[in-house]
Every structure is written in C-alpha cells, then in structure tokens.
Amino acid sequence: MNSRKQTHIVVVGNGMVGYKFCEKLIDKEETQNFKVTVFGEEPRPAYDRVQLSSYFADADEKDLQLAPPEWYAEQGIELFTGELIVDLDRENKTITSQKGRTVSYDKLVLATGSSAFVPPIDGVEKDGVFVYRTIEDLEAITSYASGARKAAVIGGGLLGLEAAKSAMDLGLETSVIEFATRLMPKQLDDIGAQALKAALEELDLEILLNKNTTQIGGNSVPEYLNFADGDRLDADMVIVSAGIRPRDELAKKTDLGVGERGGIIVNDRMETNDPDIYAIGESALHKGMIYGLVAPGYEMADVLVENLTGGDAAFTEFDMSTKLKLVGVDVASFGDAFGETEENSKKVIIDNKAKGVYKRINVSEDGDRLLGGMLVGDADDYNMLLQIAQNGFSLPPDPVDLIIGDRDEESGAGQKVYDFPDDSIICSCESVTKGDICLVIEDEGKEDIDSIKKCTKAGTGCSGCVPMLDDLLTQSMEARGKEVRKVICEHFDYTRQELFDIIKVRELHTFDELLDEVGKGHGCEKCKPAVASLLASAFNEHVLEDRDTIQDTNDRFLANIQRGGTYSVIPRVPGGEITPDKLITIGEVAKKYGLYTKVTGGQRINMMGARVDQLPDIWEELIEAGFESGHAYGKALRTVKSCVGSVWCRYGLHESVSFAIEIEERYRGLRAPHKLKGGVSGCVRECAEAQAKDFGIIATEEGWNLYVCGNGGTNPQHAKLLATDLDEKTLVKYLDRFLMFYIKTAEHLNRTSTWLNKMEGGLDYLKKVVVEDSLGIGEELEQEMQQLINVYACEWKEVVNNPELRKRFQHFVNSEDVDPSVKFKDYRKQSVPAAQGWKDEG
Amino acid sequence: MEAEQEVKNWFKAAKVEDFPKNGGACIKYKDKQIAVFNFTRRNEWFACQNMCPHKKEMALARGMIGESQGEPKVACPFHKKAFSLQTGENIDGEDYEVVTYPVKIEGGYVYVGLS
Ligand code: SRM
Ligand SMILES: Cc1cc2nc3c(=O)[nH]c(=O)nc-3n(C[C@H](O)[C@H](O)[C@H](O)COP(=O)(O)OP(=O)(O)OC[C@H]3O[C@@H](n4cnc5c(N)ncnc54)[C@H](O)[C@@H]3O)c2cc1C
Ligand code: SF4
Ligand code: FES
Numbered sequence: 001m002n003s004r005k006q007t008h009i010v011v012v013g014n015g016m017v018g019y020k021f022c023e024k025l026i027d028k029e030e031t032q033n034f035k036v037t038v039f040g041e042e043p044r045p046a047y048d049r050v051q052l053s054s055y056f057a058d059a060d061e062k063d064l065q066l067a068p069p070e071w072y073a074e075q076g077i078e079l080f081t082g083e084l085i086v087d088l089d090r091e092n093k094t095i096t097s098q099k100g101r102t103v104s105y106d107k108l109v110l111a112t113g114s115s116a117f118v119p120p121i122d123g124v125e126k127d128g129v130f131v132y133r134t135i136e137d138l139e140a141i142t143s144y145a146s147g148a149r150k151a152a153v154i155g156g157g158l159l160g161l162e163a164a165k166s167a168m169d170l171g172l173e174t175s176v177i178e179f180a181t182r183l184m185p186k187q188l189d190d191i192g193a194q195a196l197k198a199a200l201e202e203l204d205l206e207i208l209l210n211k212n213t214t215q216i217g218g219n220s221v222p223e224y225l226n227f228a229d230g231d232r233l234d235a236d237m238v239i240v241s242a243g244i245r246p247r248d249e250l251a252k253k254t255d256l257g258v259g260e261r262g263g264i265i266v267n268d269r270m271e272t273n274d275p276d277i278y279a280i281g282e283s284a285l286h287k288g289m290i291y292g293l294v295a296p297g298y299e300m301a302d303v304l305v306e307n308l309t310g311g312d313a314a315f316t317e318f319d320m321s322t323k324l325k326l327v328g329v330d331v332a333s334f335g336d337a338f339g340e341t342e343e344n345s346k347k348v349i350i351d352n353k354a355k356g357v358y359k360r361i362n363v364s365e366d367g368d369r370l371l372g373g374m375l376v377g378d379a380d381d382y383n384m385l386l387q388i389a390q391n392g393f394s395l396p397p398d399p400v401d402l403i404i405g406d407r408d409e410e411s412g413a414g415q416k417v418y419d420f421p422d423d424s425i426i427c428s429c430e431s432v433t434k435g436d437i438c439l440v441i442e443d444e445g446k447e448d449i450d451s452i453k454k455c456t457k458a459g460t461g462c463s464g465c466v467p468m469l470d471d472l473l474t475q476s477m478e479a480r481g482k483e484v485r486k487v488i489c490e491h492f493d494y495t496r497q498e499l500f501d502i503i504k505v506r507e508l509h510t511f512d513e514l515l516d517e518v519g520k521g522h523g524c525e526k527c528k529p530a531v532a533s534l535l536a537s538a539f540n541e542h543v544l545e546d547r548d549t550i551q552d553t554n555d556r557f558l559a560n561i562q563r564g565g566t567y568s569v570i571p572r573v574p575g576g577e578i579t580p581d582k583l584i585t586i587g588e589v590a591k592k593y594g595l596y597t598k599v600t601g602g603q604r605i606n607m608m609g610a611r612v613d614q615l616p617d618i619w620e621e622l623i624e625a626g627f628e629s630g631h632a633y634g635k636a637l638r639t640v641k642s643c644v645g646s647v648w649c650r651y652g653l654h655e656s657v658s659f660a661i662e663i664e665e666r667y668r669g670l671r672a673p674h675k676l677k678g679g680v681s682g683c684v685r686e687c688a689e690a691q692a693k694d695f696g697i698i699a700t701e702e703g704w705n706l707y708v709c710g711n712g713g714t715n716p717q718h719a720k721l722l723a724t725d726l727d728e729k730t731l732v733k734y735l736d737r738f739l740m741f742y743i744k745t746a747e748h749l750n751r752t753s754t755w756l757n758k759m760e761g762g763l764d765y766l767k768k769v770v771v772e773d774s775l776g777i778g779e780e781l782e783q784e785m786q787q788l789i790n791v792y793a794c795e796w797k798e799v800v801n802n803p804e805l806r807k808r809f810q811h812f813v814n815s816e817d818v819d820p821s822v823k824f825k826d827y828r829k830q831s832v833p834a835a836q837g838w839k840d841e842g
Numbered sequence: 843m844e845a846e847q848e849v850k851n852w853f854k855a856a857k858v859e860d861f862p863k864n865g866g867a868c869i870k871y872k873d874k875q876i877a878v879f880n881f882t883r884r885n886e887w888f889a890c891q892n893m894c895p896h897k898k899e900m901a902l903a904r905g906m907i908g909e910s911q912g913e914p915k916v917a918c919p920f921h922k923k924a925f926s927l928q929t930g931e932n933i934d935g936e937d938y939e940v941v942t943y944p945v946k947i948e949g950g951y952v953y954v955g956l957s
Contacts, residue, residue, distance in 0.1 A: 059898065068937050490911070512864075512883065522864075522883040524908030525917035525924065549865030553904045553919030559885075561919055565900050812875075814856040821875070821893075821900045834911040 006035045009308070010095060011104035012085045012250065014040025016049055017281030017297035018111030024305040026075045034076045037103060039095075041084040042134060045069055050294055055138055064135070076225060088250045102272060107276050107308065110264055111301075112247035116284040116292070118240050121154075123216030129238045132163040144237055145170040152176075152225055152235035154213055156183040160241035161334055164205055165328065167239065175206035175213045175233060177225070179242075179747055187322065188334035188374055195358035195376040199329040202356075208233070208820040214233035235278075246283045246290055257304060259285040268314035270304040280304055291318060295428050303433070319428070321372075321386055323379060329356075330379035335372025335389040336362055342663040345371055348399050353375075359403040361385065363395065370395060370402070383468050387417075391424040395722050417468050418475035426472065427458035427465045437469065441476050449473065453581045488748065489526040492628060494520045496530060496673070496748050503531075503538050511535070511550045529555070530748040533635050536671030542798055543671075544805055545632075557809065558795055559615055562823055564833035569595070569618055572668060572836035575642040575660035575680070576603030585625040596750070596830040602639035602677070609831060613818055616806045619796040621748055628794040635749075636671045640664035640678035643687035646699075652682035653699040659728065660688070663697070666732070667739065671791045673746040673755075676739070677711070691719045694752040695735060703727050708738055708766070709756040717753040720763050723771050737770045738779040848956035858950050866916065868892050869954065871932055876954060877903035879927065882912055884944060887945035888927035889954050894918040896939040897947035902940065 009025075011018050022036060031806035036643040040046065047064040055126025062068075072079040075651055080097070087096035088108075096102045098632040116131035119125055130141050130149070143153070153160050153168040156178030167174040176183075182193030183200075197207050212228035216238055251254075257265040257273045263285025270278045279285075280300040281447030282292060291297060296318035307311035321334035333763050338756060339345040339362030346367070350359045359381075361373035374658045376383055381403065388395070388402070396402065417426070424437030440446045440455045453459045459466045488792055491514075494502070500512070508514045511531050515523055528550035536543055550554050571586070590597045593614055595607040610618055620628075631637060642660030660680035670676065679690030680697045686767040689712075690696025696707035702725035721736055759765060768774040799805045811819040824831040855869040861880040862943035869876050874912040890908035892903050897920060905916040910924065915933050919926040924933040 034875070061938050065937070273888060491909075513885075521912065522881070522909045522914075524910060524915070524933055525906040525922060528908065549862050550907070552906070556904070561901070563897075563899075636909075670851075808862065811868055812870040813860040813878075815870045819875075819900060 006033060006034045008037065008104070008106045009109060010103060010107070011036065011038045011109045011110035012095065013113055013247075013281070013283070014038050014042070014046045014079065014081065015111060015281065016046060016066070016294050017113070017301050018109070019046035020298045021111060021280060021301040021304060022072070022075070022077055023034060023067070024301055025308070026077075028305050028309050029605045036075075037079055037105075038072070038079045038084050039085050039097060040079070041082045042136075043082045044135070045072065045079060045081055047135065047248065051132070052132075052135070053162050055135065061135065065082060085250060088254050088579065090254050090277070091255075093276065105276070105609055106277070108450060109304065110250065110277065110283055111281045112250070112279075112283040113293070114244040114246045116240065117245045119154075120581055121213050121588065123218070123222070123240075126216060126218065126220065126222055126238075128221040128236065129216060129240060131240050132159060132166075138166075141166070141237075141239065142170065145172055148237040150173055150235045151220075151237045151238045151239065152233060153241060155243070156180070156207065156209070157186065157239035157241065158184060158322060160239075161200070161324065163239045163241050163493070167237070168203070168205060173204075173206075173210060176200075177211045177227075177233070179210045179212055181210055183207065184324075184331070184333075185211070187337060188331070188376065189338065190361065192358045192360065192374050193347075193354075195351075195356060196331055199356050199377060200215065203328050205456055208301050216379065229529045244282065244290070244292055246285065248283055259288065262838060263290050264482055266538075268303075268316065269307050269312075270300055270315060272460065277788065280306055286315060287317070289317075291320070293320060293322060295319075295431075299431065306710040309480075319390065321428070323337070323382055327375065330381040330382075331373070331374075331376050331521075332382040333616040334376040334382065334386045335370070337372045337374045338362070339371060341371060350400070350403050352588070360623060361399060361403055362417065367399060368394060370399070373403075375403075383465060386428075387420060387424055387426075389423060393420075414477055417472045418479055422554040426468055427456075430457040431459035432456045434472065437472055438476055441473060442480070447477065455591075463478045488530050489524055491515065491523050491527045493522045494518065497745050498669045499531065500534050500538065500744055503534055509535065509539065510543070510814035511547060516732050523550070528529075533671055533673065533748065537673075537788075538635075538668070538750075541793045542793070544793060544795070544799065544808075548808065553816070557612055557615065558633055558799065559610070560633045562608060562833070565819060566609045566611055566822055566833065567615060568606050568632070569610055569615070569622070570606050570630040571603055571622050571631035572598065572630040572664070573604040573639075574664040575640060575657050577657055577661065578604075582627065584624065587625070589618060589621050592621075594824070594831055596827075599630075601639050602632075604639060606632070609824065609833065611811070611818055611822055612809050613811055616800055616809050622798050623794070623800055629796040631669055634669075634671060635673065635675050636669060637664070637667045637676045637678075640667075640680060640689070641693070642680045643682050643685075645680075645682035647684055651685060653658065653701060654682060654697060654704070656680040656697075659697065659704075662728075663732075663735070666789060667735075669795070670743075670788060671738065672739070672743050673748050673750065674751045676752070692716065693719060695719070695733065695738065704731050706731055709763075711751050711753050713751070715753075720756070721768060722763075733778075734770050736785040737773075737778050737781040738766075740785045741766075741769060741777075744781075763786060849957065851955050851956045852946065852953040855954050856954045857937055858947060858952055861952065864907065866903045866907065868900075871954070873954065875900055875903075877916070878903070878945060878952060878954060879907050880928075881917060884914060886914065887947065887952065888914060888916075889943040889945045890916065890925065890927060890930060890940045892938075894920060894923065895940060896921060896923045930951065 004789040024605050046066045084098040085095050086098050094104045096104050116133050151172040151174045153164040158175045164174050164176045183196050207595045214228050215223050215226040216222050222238050248258045248262050251258050251264045264279035264283050266279050266284045270280055281297040300315055303313040303315045324331035339347055344365040345362045348361050349762045356505045357377035359375050362371040420434045424434050426434050436456050444451050459469050525725050529552045532550045553561050590607045596609050598606050640660045640663045641658050645656030646654055677693045678695045679688040679693040681688040682699050690698055690750050691713045692710050696719045698705045704726050705724050706722045707719035708722045825834040853871050861867045863882040866877050866879040874881055877892045879888045881935045892900050894901050899920050903918050904919050907916050910933050914927040915924045925940045930940045946953045
C-alpha cells in the first residue's frame with residue numbers, strides 16, 4: 001500500500017493450530033507490521049476439535065468456539081470461512097479459492113490439518129457410513145443414529161474408541177473393529193490393551209480384534225459388515241476411524257516437498273522447501289513424523305511466530321503423552337511408553353486383574369529417571385508421573401512406589417506440585433509453567449481457578465491439568481501461611497460451617513436477615529441456595545415460606561426441572577415397598593396427566609413431563625392416596641434402599657425392609673449439604689448395595705453393621721465400616737450423631753465421602769466422635785436431630801393445602817395460559833420432550 | 843438504563859404483589875414470554891426475554907437473581923449461565939446475550955416497556 005509495506009501473511013486452514021498461530025502472532029507483534037488473512041474450509045471459525053465428543057453430551061457449538069467471529073475482526077484479521085483454497089501459484093505468490101477469489105501473499109502458512117483416512121473397503125460410499133472429525137460429521141451421525149440400532153466403528157485407536165463411546169451414548173449397540181491384535185496399538189502394550197478391552201466390555205462395548213473389514217454390505221445403506229476371515233457382523237451405521245491423512249493437496253500440486261506417505265515436509269523452523277511457505281499442525285511432516293495431537297501443533301505455531309517476528313526458534317521432537325477422554329475407563333500413556341528410547345531400561349508393572357488396573361512405567365537403567373509409561377483403569381497419577389518424566393525428577397528408591405497409588409495418602413506419587421521447579425510445564429496444551437501460574441497467584445493475587453485460567457490460559461485446552469491447578473493454588477496459599485478459606489462467594493466472608501453457627505446462635509430465619517447482619521451486597525446464585533440449605537438444616541421449616549426465591553429451581557418448585565422446562569414427580573416409597581393400590585394410583589395419575597413413567601435407580605417410580613402448573617394438582621391426587629414428597633429434588637434424604645430381607649429370603653438374617661422403612665421415615669425431608677442415600681441389606685450378599693450409600697446397614701448374626709460415607713455417582717467410593725454388631729437403638733443413635741455432625745461441618749455440595757476424605761484424622765477421628773463421643777457432643781447432636789425430626793411435615797401437602805403457595809405454580813402471572821413452548825412427542829408408547837434448541841435445528 | 847420517555851408502548855403486565863419478592867415471574871405479551879424480576883433488596887425492577895439463549899429453554903423467569911460485583915444478574919436454572927439484568931450480556935463474558943426491557947411501577951401495577 002505505502003512505502004512501509006506490511007507483510008501479508010495468508011493462513012490456509014482455520015483449525016485449532018491455524019487459530020493458535022493467529023492468537024500467538026497478535027500477542028507477539030505490533031499488528032501494523034502484518035496484515036493477516038485466513039481461509040477456512042469449514043463453515044464456522046475454528047473450534048475445539050479435541051472436545052468435539054462433548055458436543056454430543058452437553059456443550060453446544062458456541063462452547064466449542066475458540067474465538068467468536070468478532071475476535072478476528074477486532075484483531076484486524078480478515079477471515080473467510082466456508083472457503084476452500086484450491087490453487088497455489090508459487091511463481092506469482094497467489095492463492096485462489098473455490099469461489100474464485102485470488103489473494104497474493106508475502107508469507108503463506110499451511111495449517112490445513114488432516115482428514116480421516118478411509119480405506120477402500122467395498123461399500124464405504126454408502127449413506128450411513130461416517131467419519132468423525134468435524135461438527136458436521138457429528139451432526140450427521142446424531143441425526144442418522146435416531147433411526148439406527150447397531151453401530152460398528154472401524155478402528156480401535158484413540159479416536160475410534162471416542163467415537164464408539166459417542167455411538168453408545170446415542171443409544172446404539174456398538175462394536176469396535178480393530179485390524180491389529182490389540183486396542184490402541186500405538187499407546188498400549190499387550191497386557192495394557194487386554195485390561196482396556198476387559199473394561200470396555202464391562203461397559204457393553206463389543207470389541208473385535210484381528211478383523212479385516214472387506215465389505216460394508218446392504219441395500220444402499222449399511223446392514224452388515226463382512227470380514228476377511230469369513231465372519232460377519234450386523235450393523236446399520238458405520239463410523240470409520242482408521243487413522244488420519246495430512247491434507248497436503250496444495251503442496252502436492254505445486255511440488256512442495258511432501259513425504260512418501262503424505263505430509264508437507266518442514267524443517268525445525270517450520271519452513272518448507274519454498275522460503276515463503278510454512279506448514280504447521282497436522283499437515284506438517286517433521287523428521288518423518290506427523291503429530292496427531294494438538295499440543296505439538298501449538299508448539300509449531302509458537303515456533304513459527306517466533307521465526308516470523310525476527311526470533312530464532314526450533315521445533316524439536318515433542319512428547320506424545322495422551323489421556324483418553326470420556327470413555328468411562330481411565331487410559332493414559334506418557335513419555336516413552338514402551339521403554340524403547342534407552343537401552344536396558346527397566347519396566348515396573350502392576351497388573352491387578354481383579355480391579356482391572358494395569359500400570360507400567362519404564363525407568364532408566366540406573367533407576368534414577370522415569371522415561372514414560374502407560375496407565376489403564378486408574379490414571380489418577382497421570383499428571384504427576386508426566387511431570388516427573390518431563391522434568392527428570394529423581395525417583396523414590398523403589399520406583400514401584402510411584403504407581404502403588406495409595407489414594408488415602410498424600411496426592412499421587414508423593415510429590416507436591418508446589419515443590420516442582422518453576423520451569424516445569426503444568427499445562428502442556430498451552431505450555432504454561434508452574435512459575436507462570438505462581439506469578440499470577442502470588443504477585444497478582446489471583447486466588448481462584450477462574451482468574452488463573454483467564455490470566456495464564458492454563459487449563460483452557462484439554463482441561464486435564466485443572467486438578468493440578470487446584471492443588472497448586474491451595475499449596476501456594478498454605479505455603480504463604482494464608483488460610484485457605486472456602487468462603488461461599490463474594491457476598492459472605494464466611495465458610496459454610498461458620499454461617500451455620502451464626503444462623504443458629506443468632507436465630508436468623510431468613511436470607512435477608514443473615515445478609516444484613518454478616519454479609520454484603522444482595523446475594524447471588526451461589527450463596528442463596530447454600531443459605532437456603534443451611535436454614536433448612538437448622539430449622540427444618542417449610543422451604544417455600546419466605547424463601548422460595550433463594551432456592552434452586554428444583555427446591556423452589558419441589559420437583560426436578562427437565563429438558564423443555566417440565567418437571568418430574570417422585571413420591572416417597574420407603575424401603576421400596578409399595579402396595580398394589582398405590583401402584584394403581586401412580587398408573588392412573590400418570591395416565592391422566594400424560595406423564596412418562598420409569599422405575600428409578602432408587603427403588604421408586606418417576607413420573608416425568610409435568611408442566612409447572614400441573615404439579616399441585618398431581619400432588620393433590622397423590623397425597624389423597626397416601627403418598628408424600630420423595631424429596632428427589634432436594635439436597636435431602638432421598639431413599640433408603642432395601643433388599644427383601646428375612647420375611648422372604650432364605651438367607652435373610654433380619655428384617656431389612658422394616659428397618660429400612662423405619663430409617664427412611666425417621667430422616668425423610670432432612671436437608672443436608674448434599675443429598676443423602678441409605679441402604680439396608682438382610683445379609684452379606686448385600687442386595688441393597690448398602691456399601692455404596694452415605695450410610696449402609698448390613699445384618700450380621702449378632703445385629704447390624706453400620707457403614708458410612710459411600711456413594712455411587714461421579715466418583716464412586718465404598719462405604720467404610722463405622723461400627724459392628726449393633727442393636728437397632730444404638731445404630732439409630734450413631735446414625736443421628738453421624739448425620740448431624742455431617743450437616744453441621746461439611747461444605748455445601750460435599751457428599752459424605754468427600755467430607756470424610758477431607759477430614760483430618762479420617763475414619764479414626766469420625767469413629768471417635770460418633771462412637772466414643774470424644775468431643776462430648778453426642779447428646780447435643782442427638783437432640784438437634786430429634787428437633788428436626790419433630791418438625792417434619794410433607795412439603796407438598798402444605799403447598800396443596802395453601803392457596804397462596806399454590807398460586808406460585810403458574811407459568812404466567814398475567815394469564816391462565818400454560819407454557820406454549822412445552823412440546824412432546826411419542827416415544828416407545830409414552831411421551832417425552834420434543835427436542836428443542838440446537839438439537840432440532842439440524 | 844433506557845430513558846423512560848423513549849418508550850412508546852408500556853404494557854400493563856400485572857399487579858406488584860403478583861411477583862415474588864427478590865425473584866421473578868413470567869408474563870405473556872402476545873406471543874412473547876418476558877421474565878420480570880422484582881429485585882426488592884435493590885428496590886429495582888428488571889425484565890428480559892424468558893428464553894435462555896444457551897439451550898433455548900423457557901426458563902429465565904424461574905432463575906435466581908443476584909449480584910456480581912454490584913451488577914444485577916439472573917442465573918438460568920438449567921446450567922447457571924448468568925446474564926446482566928442491565929445490559930443483557932453474559933456475566934462471564936461468554937457469547938450469549940438476552941434482550942432486556944425497561945420496567946416501571948404505577949398505581950400498584952407493573953408495566954413493561956416494549957418499544
Ligand atoms: C431418576 C434417577 C435416574 C433413574 O431414572 O433411575 C436420577 C435422576 C437424576 N439424578 Fe441421579 N437419579 C437417580 C438415581 C441415582 C443413583 C442411584 C441410587 O440412588 O441408588 C445415583 C448414584 C448413587 C449415589 O448418588 O451415590 C445417582 C447419582 C447422581 C448424581 C451424582 C452424585 C454424586 O455424588 O456424584 C447426580 C448429580 C448431583 O446430585 O449433583 C444426580 C442427579 C440427578 C438429576 C437430579 C440431574 C438433574 O439435575 O436433572 C436427575 C433428575 C431426574 C429427575 O427429573 O427426576 N444423580 N442418581 C434416579 C432417581 C432415584 C430416586 O428414586 O430418587
Ligand atoms: C474427535 C477428535 C478428538 C481428538 N482428541 C484429541 C485429544 O484428546 N488430544 C489431542 O491432542 N488431540 C486430539 N485430537 C486431534 C486434534 O484435534 C488435532 O491434532 C488438531 O485439531 C490439529 O489442528 P490443525 O489445525 O492442524 O488441524 P485441524 O484442526 O483439522 O484444522 C485444519 C483446518 O483446515 C481446513 N482446511 C484444510 N484444507 C484447506 C484448504 N485447502 N483451504 C481452506 N481450509 C482448509 C480444514 O477444513 C480444517 O478446518 C482429536 C481429534 C478429533 C477429530
Ligand atoms: S439421570 Fe442421572 S445419570 Fe442419567 S443423565 Fe440424568 S444425571 Fe446423568
Ligand atoms: S439453558 Fe440456560 S443455562 Fe443452559
């Protein structure tokens with residue numbers, strides 16, 4: 001344009017690495033020196049491909065976006081999406097897009113990534129055969145899956161397994177077909193792969209090894225697969241995930257150097273054999289290697305930005321450590337997983353078939369350094385081991401200590417993140433070091449994870465390092481003698497326990513009173529429900545009197561909100577025992593209101609799809625028939641599951657059903673920091689799964705054993721034995737104490753297991769408090785519990801009988817109309833929400 | 843906030859006492875659903891679209907109101923995305939936004955400004 005000409009950089013490919021290049025360039029350079037133009041083939045700006053599978057689960061398209069379209073404009077970057085570059089003229093230094101647009105460049109960056117490799121199998125061109133790489137691929141898979149039953153995934157590598165999990169989540173019976181003799185052949189050895197296979201089979205994923213697919217058969221769409229060995233598999237949808245092929249079309253056309261098996265050849269500076277053309281990311285071939293991971297791609301982007309802005313950086317070989325996401329089985333491999341890089345390296349193995357855990361590490365001959373390894377079934381120590389390998393930390397005298405993984409002891413391998421050297425990489429996606437993070441915590445005073453993420457970008461990639469960030473924050477605060485106070489939010493400078501004491505001592509019965517006395521501002525969605533739960537635990541008054549608007553919606557409407565804005569209705573069925581008449585009532589009510597019914601995992605029946613205005617009418621009928629609230633919506637006692645017990649069962653020692661009913665009725669409606677579940681089994685066969693509950697009771701010859709602090713859910717944990725051979729009265733006494741102690745001292749939303757895990761002194765201490773009454777508060781706890789029990793009343797009954805409360809269950813305040821946006825469709829002879837939002841746009 | 847005089851169409855929605863204190867309720871205007879909030883503690887009223895832009899759920903009226911650094915906000919009951927009741931922007935800087943409407947109280951009635 002003018003004499004001080006800007007360098008025009010054209011980037012082909014707006015994927016993860018192409019985007020990262022732009023971001024790093026902008027961060028680095030006065031933008032006026034450069035003009036940047038980006039072309040991307042996909043219809044939208046770059047998104048987080050690594051998190052693509054979560055698109056199925058929860059995230060929507062926008063959550064995946066790496067930066068919104070405006071960002072490019074704000075940075076002065078011209079972005080053309082939906083525009084494939086089809087021609088490169090190296091002589092005249094121009095590129096041309098499919099739409100016929102020609103643009104000249106000074107420097108050209110090829111960040112074209114790769115495409116899924118589709119082997120030339122007979123029948124792959126059929127509708128119903130997909131690859132797994134872009135949002136469009138996933139959308140096509142989702143919509144096709146609704147009419148399919150059985151999926152076959154060709155390829156048992158990292159990506160294939162991720163795709164298989166997604167197919168399962170779409171409700172399809174799924175098989176994975178692997179050509180090699182084991183799963184994830186690049187990351188796992190034979191034993192590791194076997195452990196993985198066993199674990200996946202547990203999840204109902206079928207795994208077929210040694211299978212060479214020769215044909216996808218069927219009339220126009222897939223119906224079955226044929227294999228070279230003569231076997232055949234039924235499948236009406238196929239996902240091919242047999243590897244990737246670098247997108248080097250432009251390079252090939254113009255004699256840029258490409259590898260024999262594809263990939264644009266680059267040197268350490270990311271230069272191709274044309275001095276003005278560079279390649280980065282999955283399309284680049286560096287020392288014979290295509291890096292199919294995002295971290296090395298980001299590193300390449302960094303190196304290139306350095307070199308284009310006058311620096312001199314080199315890309316050297318990069319760590320290929322990976323952790324498998326989302327599959328339901330922990331799998332990770334890191335560093336030199338197979339112990340191939342050094343002679344005489346030694347392997348240390350734990351192979352626990354009973355638990356489905358396989359861990360292998362490779363250490364140097366002298367036993368001083370960790371080279372790498374693989375973890376299957378339990379990858380909790382992955383981050384720690386990766387750090388040790390990457391930073392060359394010295395090892396314990398017996399390296400097996402690194403992988404024994406005693407969860408109750410100090411974290412992982414016994415190393416504290418805070419003691420790592422400053423230059424150790426904590427977030428490998430964004431190359432953020434421990435030093436960078438500590439700077440932000442200690443010098444800039446950022447003391448919450450969100451701010452740390454914002455300031456350093458750590459944890460914003462695969463998010464695998466977030467637990468470490470958390471540890472680092474806590475340890476750094478502790479090291480500086482700062483109390484790590486888990487205050488609820490900006491409105492209260494107190495912990496949950498402190499607030500509980502304040503509420504009780506000063507007898508504050510409303511949120512406003514508490515806020516005025518000890519808080520600031522006007523509250524938020526964090527402190528309001530926390531205080532609501534405290535008030536309920538302190539006084540057990542009706543949760544809607546004066547406090548409906550500080551309750552989470554589930555508590556405010558005494559029902560769980562569901563997709564489409566309808567609610568579910570779950571009446572209490574203590575111990576799972578229910579009369580035929582009551583069953584009939586449930587059937588009749590559900591039929592009358594068109595509700596979907598399902599037997600829950602908690603031994604009772606859920607009626608789903610009620611509009612908010614229908615809730616009081618439905619409950620009126622249920623209460624009439626003798627039901628009461630099941631508190632399925634509250635952080636409260638849910639169910640006390642029971643087995644059938646000695647009345648019927650030939651092994652039963654005592655009457656588990658009666659005891660379960662007694663316990664459930666005793667604690668019904670009890671509000672707590674998180675939900676509470678119990679179980680009572682009539683003998684050690686444990687059909688009520690009591691050891692997976694917050695409190696579990698199991699009959700013995702002599703009486704009952706009491707277990708506490710177990711749960712299923714996100715992080716399952718077995719309950720621990722608190723006391724043995726108790727009579728019923730003593731057991732109830734201990735339970736009163738245990739539950740009240742939990743209610744008074746746990747943080748908001750900590751289950752009993754988490755509470756115990758954090759408790760100093762652990763189970764021994766808990767035993768002392770509950771069984772030996774070492775604090776001398778036993779009687780007080782029992783009395784407090786008795787007060788709560790005395791004032792219990794069914795919340796729904798009160799709503800049904802109170803016209804003022806009933807009025808709040810209307811959708812509109814200015815109209816009797818019901819919510820017109822609630823829509824249903826038929827589904828296996830019942831009605832379910834018709835998809836709304838982004839899901840039905842496709 | 844929007845200058846009141848610019849509003850031409852004030853819709854008389856409902857009585858003040860129809861709205862819960864420090865909470866919201868939904869009103870219907872033709873085919874529109876609008877969430878109206880009675881922020882008693884600040885002695886202010888706010889209104890915004892009832893549909894949450896995240897998963898397109900008709901839900902914001904059932905959300906919880908509060909403050910973030912002094913900025914009044916509503917958090918969606920579904921996944922807790924929170925929006926400023928003043929600007930409609932997502933509080934965490936995410937790329938979602940809701941339309942807000944001016945509110946006035948006259949003679950015990952709540953009016954929402956629609957244009
Ligand atoms: C209905 C039900 C599934 C079913 O159809 O079987 C269910 C449904 C929901 N569960 Fe559950 N859970 C149900 C049994 C379970 C069980 C099994 C059990 O109780 O034996 C577990 C594992 C056991 C445990 O909790 O220890 C379970 C672990 C969870 C968790 C994870 C808790 C954890 O500590 O990790 C959540 C999330 C939470 O509570 O934060 C959850 C949350 C939910 C929510 C409330 C999610 C939500 O906010 O919408 C679901 C509400 C559905 C609704 O509208 O009612 N649900 N949920 C089951 C109701 C049982 C009942 O009768 O009340
Ligand atoms: C489902 C899935 C899960 C994954 N999980 C992980 C993981 O857990 N960890 C990990 O490290 N990696 C993972 N990866 C790999 C990771 O996504 C890639 O390494 C990364 O996206 C590579 O970035 P890139 O920019 O080189 O390529 P891409 O992200 O593929 O971007 C290239 C872009 O260039 C465009 N393009 C190509 N040719 C042209 C042209 N001629 N003109 C215009 N545009 C063009 C393409 O359409 C594409 O948008 C996963 C990949 C997938 C598909
Ligand atoms: S019912 Fe429970 S496990 Fe099932 S989707 Fe809902 S929260 Fe998840
Ligand atoms: S629908 Fe509102 S936050 Fe998800």
